[in-house]
Amino acid sequence: MDKSAKLQTQLQTILYGQPWYGTPIYTILEAVSFEAAYQKPQGALHNIYQILTHMLAWTEEATERMQQKPAAQPLRGDWSTSGTPDEQKWLQLIASFKLANVELTQQITAFTDEQWTEDTNDSRETYTGYGATYEALITGLMQHHVYHAGQISILNTIING
Template sequence: MIITEKLIASLQSVLTGDPWYGPATYDILNQVSFDAAYETPPGSIHSIAGIMLHMLSWTHEVTERLHGKEASEPAGGDWPKPGHPDEHKWQQLQNDFKLANVTLEGVINGFPADRWSQLTNDHRDPSLGNGVTYEALIEGLIQHHIYHSGQIALLNRIVSG
């Protein structure tokens, strides 16, 4: 399997498939009610909606890096504030996240195969996730999705009882 196919398969598995570690991201999100999405339980600093905005921001940032953008914090910030609870906004956030991942998949699919092993155009700064190969950049975002999906699942259990 070539790198492009491997990365797309891995991203799809995490988002909609049957990953070995548990439910896919979209299955987890389907269990989150609007009320639970904006609640910040005691001891937590983020709500589910806040985590989703963070995931969306980084999906956009990684997509832009594949287009040659120099690494930086996402344009909308690392942890954008979710604002006041709004059911329409929650649905739109989920749709935006899905669209961002479909867009990313398209960019991955069109990315030149000979560039996957090249370093991104930035020096290594672990806090920004840069200075790695383009392949590692996508693998890192997939790991990021997994990590925060687990947080969402746990927060949803806490706030939904």
């Protein structure tokens, strides 16, 4: 199996497969009502809606970087406000997150093994110490997804008791 296929499989596993750590991300999101998505428990920095918007923003930014565009903050910003609770807005956010991951998967599939070890277009040199390669970018994004999915799961449990 080539590097693209391995990374694609890993991403799909955490999104809707059977990940080793537990519940896949899309299943976690299905358990969140739109009311819960907008609630912010005491002491929480962000609500579920804001966390998912953050995940979407960085998925879109990773896709941009996969297209060799310069690294930057996400176009939609890093953290947003959630606004007034709205069921359609929540459902649209989930759909946008899924679509962004489909688009990212298409970028992953198009890469050759040689491209994965190339540096991304990131002149900031503030990466995590192991190089800003395309493989590190996608691996880091998957870690980011899992981390925030855990937060969503915990917040949903706190809100729903």
